[in-house]
Amino acid sequence: MDNKLRxxxxxxxxxxxxxxxxxxxxxxxxLADGHGEVLARWSTRTVGIKAPDEIVKLISAxxxxxxxxxxxxxxxxxxxxxGAPGVTNAETGVxxxxxxxxxxxxxxxxxxxxxxLGLPVSVDNDVNVAALGESRTGLARDIRDFVFLAIxxxxxxxxxxxxxxxQGAGWTAGEIGYMLLPGLPEEAIERGRPGALxxxxxxxxxxxxxxxxxxxxxxxxxxxxxxxxxxxxxxAGETLADAVLYDSARxxxxxxxxxxxxxxxxxxxxxxxxxxHPALCARTRKILEARGTRAVPKLVIxxxxxxxxxxxxxxxxxxxxxxxxxxxx
Amino acid sequence: MDNKLRxxxxxxxxxxxxxxxxxxxxxxxxLADGHGEVLARWSTRTVGIKAPDEIVKLISAxxxxxxxxxxxxxxxxxxxxxGAPGVTNAETGVxxxxxxxxxxxxxxxxxxxxxxLGLPVSVDNDVNVAALGESRTGLARDIRDFVFLAIxxxxxxxxxxxxxxxQGAGWTAGEIGYMLLPGLPEEAIERGRPGALxxxxxxxxxxxxxxxxxxxxxxxxxxxxxxxxxxxxxxAGETLADAVLYDSARxxxxxxxxxxxxxxxxxxxxxxxxxxHPALCARTRKILEARGTRAVPKLVIxxxxxxxxxxxxxxxxxxxxxxxxxxxx
Numbered sequence: 001m002d003n004k005l006r007x008x009x010x011x012x013x014x015x016x017x018x019x020x021x022x023x024x025x026x027x028x029x030x031l032a033d034g035h036g037e038v039l040a041r042w043s044t045r046t047v048g049i050k051a052p053d054e055i056v057k058l059i060s061a062x063x064x065x066x067x068x069x070x071x072x073x074x075x076x077x078x079x080x081x082x083g084a085p086g087v088t089n090a091e092t093g094v095x096x097x098x099x100x101x102x103x104x105x106x107x108x109x110x111x112x113x114x115x116x117l118g119l120p121v122s123v124d125n126d127v128n129v130a131a132l133g134e135s136r137t138g139l140a141r142d143i144r145d146f147v148f149l150a151i152x153x154x155x156x157x158x159x160x161x162x163x164x165x166x167q168g169a170g171w172t173a174g175e176i177g178y179m180l181l182p183g184l185p186e187e188a189i190e191r192g193r194p195g196a197l198x199x200x201x202x203x204x205x206x207x208x209x210x211x212x213x214x215x216x217x218x219x220x221x222x223x224x225x226x227x228x229x230x231x232x233x234x235x236a237g238e239t240l241a242d243a244v245l246y247d248s249a250r251x252x253x254x255x256x257x258x259x260x261x262x263x264x265x266x267x268x269x270x271x272x273x274x275x276x277h278p279a280l281c282a283r284t285r286k287i288l289e290a291r292g293t294r295a296v297p298k299l300v301i302x303x304x305x306x307x308x309x310x311x312x313x314x315x316x317x318x319x320x321x322x323x324x325x326x327x328x329x
Numbered sequence: 330m331d332n333k334l335r336x337x338x339x340x341x342x343x344x345x346x347x348x349x350x351x352x353x354x355x356x357x358x359x360l361a362d363g364h365g366e367v368l369a370r371w372s373t374r375t376v377g378i379k380a381p382d383e384i385v386k387l388i389s390a391x392x393x394x395x396x397x398x399x400x401x402x403x404x405x406x407x408x409x410x411x412g413a414p415g416v417t418n419a420e421t422g423v424x425x426x427x428x429x430x431x432x433x434x435x436x437x438x439x440x441x442x443x444x445x446l447g448l449p450v451s452v453d454n455d456v457n458v459a460a461l462g463e464s465r466t467g468l469a470r471d472i473r474d475f476v477f478l479a480i481x482x483x484x485x486x487x488x489x490x491x492x493x494x495x496q497g498a499g500w501t502a503g504e505i506g507y508m509l510l511p512g513l514p515e516e517a518i519e520r521g522r523p524g525a526l527x528x529x530x531x532x533x534x535x536x537x538x539x540x541x542x543x544x545x546x547x548x549x550x551x552x553x554x555x556x557x558x559x560x561x562x563x564x565a566g567e568t569l570a571d572a573v574l575y576d577s578a579r580x581x582x583x584x585x586x587x588x589x590x591x592x593x594x595x596x597x598x599x600x601x602x603x604x605x606h607p608a609l610c611a612r613t614r615k616i617l618e619a620r621g622t623r624a625v626p627k628l629v630i631x632x633x634x635x636x637x638x639x640x641x642x643x644x645x646x647x648x649x650x651x652x653x654x655x656x657x658x
Binding site: 144145157159161162166167168169170171172173174175176178179180181182183184186188254257258259261262263264265266290291292 | 486490499501587
């Protein structure tokens with residue numbers, strides 16, 4: 001089967017869009033032209049800000065800030081696309097649940113923003129939005145089936161099947177943090193707590209594992225270092241760090257292997273601050289290839305990097321503009 | 330999200346179709362009217378018959394036999410749908426690979442049959458065809474996302490997403506026999522050999538496990554019994570049989586749990602001679618429900634049973650007839 005899509009549309013004929021990357025720490029906006037070219041950026045901190053109407057005010061301020069920077073008015077804007085940090089009904093734009101940081105439950109973010117901005121808005125889960133970015137402008141461009149793995153403090157997957165984000169019946173497809181794998185504890189985990197897989201593959205889990213294994217007779221490194229620092233030291237040959245990297249890579253390789261079997265998916269794109277570490281990718285690839293009697297998926301590090309979500313949000317806005325009558329180029 | 334589809338079309342306006350269930354042991358055909366109602370059946374043994382042209386001759390003889398039974402001619406037939414026991418390119422109708430029993434590699438079954446029968450033919454993998462049957466007339470009728478699990482001597486999954494069979498980039502989506510799970514050996518397995526999961530969940534594997542655990546001090550049952558016999562004895566309280574059932578159910582529950590996480594899929598339909606055993610379903614459901622802090626999928630035994638593939642093949646033929654100009658009711 002040909003796993004390439006026909007070339008995606010390159011943009012819209014006129015007008016501008018805004019992409020919004022909403023996180024528990026930062027809010028980032030970008031204004032782009034009809035080709036998705038970024039013309040201006042705006043950002044602010046969101047630490048401690050939980051109320052949906054406060055977030056809506058910040059986004060409105062950001063849209064006005066972008067308009068001011070570019071000399072555009074709101075009437076030049078066609079649509080807004082938002083990546084939200086939680087389970088999201090992409091049809092209605094309701095954020096069903098976010099992590100404890102924001103604590104949202106059933107927040108009608110699309111309706112709130114459309115009312116505040118007077119513009120068409122689309123909202124989807126941030127990992128899905130990043131996957132959209134990868135499928136339109138990244139290394140997965142025009143690839144029909146692939147998985148984007150966002151590995152930061154936790155782990156999530158954005159699944160693209162037949163060229164479209166696959167959302168699942170309850171909008172939680174790709175919530176792989178709870179996947180059961182050899183070497184992971186089998187106990188059921190309370191809702192809202194990180195899954196066992198995240199204990200080995202997520203940044204917070206890796207940091208905690210390092211702490212639990214740390215012993216001054218085993219390493220000269222400090223007890224409190226980050227996942228990426230651990231991977232740096234592993235690359236430099238530090239024994240304990242290398243053991244932690246190996247466990248992370250093995251667990252990640254097994255998760256990818258299972259997804260590749262079920263979905264028969266030929267490409268996995270690694271994103272997020274932890275996921276993009278070259279040592280993790282190289283080691284994971286080696287473990288996957290050692291299973292090589294069956295088709296092993298290709299593993300690449302995202303070329304969009306920290307921009308994947310913002311770029312995806314711009315693409316979501318472009319799709320929304322087209323759905324509202326803008327002409328596809 | 331509403332996980333129901335709008336009601337499927339109920340059939341085609343006139344004419345008849347033939348469904349073909351091709352296996353390594355039996356070849357079964359059925360002739361149905363435009364509503365999918367079976368009017369006649371024909372079957373023969375295929376043990377030892379490997380050559381594609383011999384299979385094509387048998388299918389042709391079956392079609393003629395069905396026509397004779399019903400007093401119809403070939404001109405009354407609109408299309409033929411075939412479920413083939415191997416990886417199949419459903420677009421071209423080429424059977425890419427079957428198990429060692431038939432040993433097929435890249436057999437253009439659709440082209441061979443169209444040439445022999447002078448009728449439009451579609452060919453797909455037998456588990457996918459059974460899933461199609463379940464989605465049109467079984468317990469998954471009109472359910473948008475579900476997984477059909479065929480558990481006989483081996484294990485395979487037919488995945489229906491957004492109301493359509495999901496095939497995967499290389500036509501092998503749902504080949505879950507190699508899934509990595511807690512309690513299963515991690516070693517890579519040679520291509521063509523059964524996966525570790527099948528050692529616990531497939532009929533042959535369960536039988537072999539019973540033999541390896543059997544000891545006359547532990548059980549009064551014979552050493553050589555089938556998987557369903559083991560499950561019968563487990564239901565009756567036999568200790569060793571119950572231990573074997575538990576291991577099968579646990580492995581199956583974990584496989585379903587992982588698929589449900591990745592696909593966010595709310596329904597799993599158990600089919601196949603081993604998969605339809607009520608004790609396996611009940612125990613698997615119990616293990617799944619014990620993980621109950623997250624959404625647990627519904628688990629049901631196929632109502633179509635051994636007919637799933639043949640009924641699916643009839644539905645595939647009806648779709649093919651519509652694609653070739655028959656009018657949908």
